[in-house]
Amino acid sequence: MDIVIKDALPVDIDQMLPLLAQLFAIEQDFEFNAEAQARGLRLMLDGCGKHRAVKVAWMNDTIVGMCTAQTRISTVQGNISAVVEDLVVAREYRKKGIATLLLSAIEGWAVNKGIKSISLLADKDNQGCLDFYNEKEWKRTSLICLVKSLD
Numbered sequence: 481m482d483i484v485i486k487d488a489l490p491v492d493i494d495q496m497l498p499l500l501a502q503l504f505a506i507e508q509d510f511e512f513n514a515e516a517q518a519r520g521l522r523l524m525l526d527g528c529g530k531h532r533a534v535k536v537a538w539m540n541d542t543i544v545g546m547c548t549a550q551t552r553i554s555t556v557q558g559n560i561s562a563v564v565e566d567l568v569v570a571r572e573y574r575k576k577g578i579a580t581l582l583l584s585a586i587e588g589w590a591v592n593k594g595i596k597s598i599s600l601l602a603d604k605d606n607q608g609c610l611d612f613y614n615e616k617e618w619k620r621t622s623l624i625c626l627v628k629s630l631d
Contacts, residue, residue, distance in 0.1 A: 485537055485540060486535070487533070492543055505572050509627075533548065533585075535548075545578045547568075548564070548581060557597060560595065561598065
């Protein structure tokens with residue numbers, strides 16, 4: 481099983497959408513909307529990649545996983561930090577180390593950009609996901625996420 485991690489390209493969006501559909505199916509707060517998610521992926525892939533990264537895991541001619549991250553300024557650290565937005569591996573390819581490879585690629589991107597920390601949001605009821613991040617030495621905080629729609 482040869483897995484290759486690459487930077488995503490706009491042509492990859494059609495293969496990435498089913499992955500996001502799988503991800504959103506297990507997250508309580510989101511509903512999959514192909515048009516909105518395609519627009520979001522196009523925005524992530526637009527530009528030079530200095531502030532955003534989209535990595536995909538290829539097996540043969542198929543994208544079997546993806547991970548995205550983007551930068552922000554942390555006033556706590558007085559530095560640039562990054563937020564992992566989406567990490568998902570197709571159901572049939574899970575437990576094969578692909579998520580670890582994707583997360584490592586994102587961490588490598590962050591290190592190359594001089595980023596000192598990365599964070600992410602995870603569904604509080606997805607114990608498998610939380611166990612995975614715990615194994616990868618991600619630390620829990622006391623913060624919670626609040627969201628307000630502006631439209």
